[in-house]
Amino acid sequence: MRKLLLTLPLLFPTTTLAQTAGWGSVGQQEEKGFSWTAPLWPDFWMAWTPATLAVFVGIFSAIALIGILEGTKFRDGIERRGVLGLTTTLGDRLFITLLGSVYIFLAWLGLVGQPVWTPLFLSVGWGIFVFWKV
DSSP: OHHHHHHHHHHOHHHHHHHHTTGGGSSSOOOOOOOSSSOSSTTSSSOOOHHHHHHHHHHHHHHHHHHHHHHHTOTTOOOEEOTTSOEEOHHHHHHHHHHHHHHHHHHHHHHTOSOOHHHHHHHHHHHHHHHHHO
């Protein structure tokens, strides 16, 4: 029986060729690394990915920072009249920045598609412009 088992690879060389060609790992599970698009909680009602979590945490952090700044340091709200002809406060400028960033991303995805690194930099530039000039 032992001789038969030792001669089987010689009789059927395709099994050893398949294993050396990379087919030997077909049944094994793949290592799971970090993914920006994989759901954090697969059975949850909303598909929270690391990317969506980062966006929501960023937005709520910005709102909290503006609220703290207007509540403590800038009691009067730093109202000013900018290039749009509007009298705006820090909260107004944050809202205009977020709204403009959404339009930048939607226009980019509708016209160009992915990747979305360029609209990210455009949105950051838009935010700097709004807080500087509007």
